[in-house]
Amino acid sequence: MPPGATLLAGNRLTAVQAAEIRFDGGVFWGVQYHPETGLDEVAGALRRQADSLVEAGLARGEDDVEAYALQVDALHREPNRRDLAWRLGLDEQVTDERLRLAEMRNFIGALVRPGR
Template sequence: MPRLLLLEGNTAEKRALGAKIGVRSSSQIYAEAISTHFPDLEMDTINGADEDWAFPEGRGFGDYDGMVITGSSLHAYDSEFAVTNQIELTARAGETGMPIFGSCWGLQIAVMAAGGQVEYSPMGREVGIARKITPTDEGRGHPIFSLKNRSFDAPCIHYDEVTRLPDSATLLASNPHSKVQAALVPVGKSTVWAVQYHPEFDLQQLVQLYRLYEDAMITEGFFVDKDSMHAYVRKLDRLIAAPDDMGLRWQLGIDDDILDDRTRNGEIIAWLESEVL
């Protein structure tokens, strides 16, 4: 059976903090999403943000059939080891020609590895649900969106975005917040399928993020106060428990784009079926 490598984007400190408050690591979220559709796939994780990172059991890139670059709270334009090492690892993986998929942080460091540019978004944070993501002409003809509608919503959280794609890249989708919501990014001998949003996230992860970034949600104007945010999160909790509740779907503006596992995870499924399996 094929074996995947998951490049965890967060530092040991961030992973420990998340575990303490019950937030899954980026690689755990990906492993769970992939296992839902491909239970027999084998997966290993490397913690590329850590100075003592290592392949498990002496393996190397050549022992894997594909690599997934997960999310991270880091900034792709910073010069600290936790960032530059992951860009270097992505470049090294690309030299093997292996299939690579990335979301959010994965898109950004692939772009950096290929000579593009990432900056703080002038629109500020996009959080919770990225609305009205629309494939370009190239995107509509690409298998990455084979399980998606012509325009769709997706889970997200980011405050940085790609401001310049490498010349060799292909823009696949945009929305009103960020021009680059999906792209094909050649890195070495590989072409990274990458998206700015998080197709691996479920609603429970969004609830955890709202609670984790509660103060920022208010200071950045997403909610007027904690009571309004808590009321919104309670509705999300109710929708998780009753995903067919049409009233909650309507009130929250959430439908099968988010609630159906196969639709939400569609880009990951398409990559695995087209590039890995």
């Protein structure tokens, strides 16, 4: 992190997930992820980017991408399906909306705090 930055969030995989950076009179918040994006939107993005995923060698074909997207869709509909979360390599930081959006709630709360 740059000098003077404040760590706002981290997790088991990435020490810096969100930070506040003050520069030239401005206050900037940055995140390494998109907490506002639900799993249903992730599934749609996978489908839209199927060709790129195949080209990058992350899937063998569009059928592989679709099979993965179907699992992501299913987990969106049933976020307590630990079997799907395990298969997809996700944990409650993604599947539990309350936890996934915690940083956004904190950010909004910090913006409206007097003296900020």
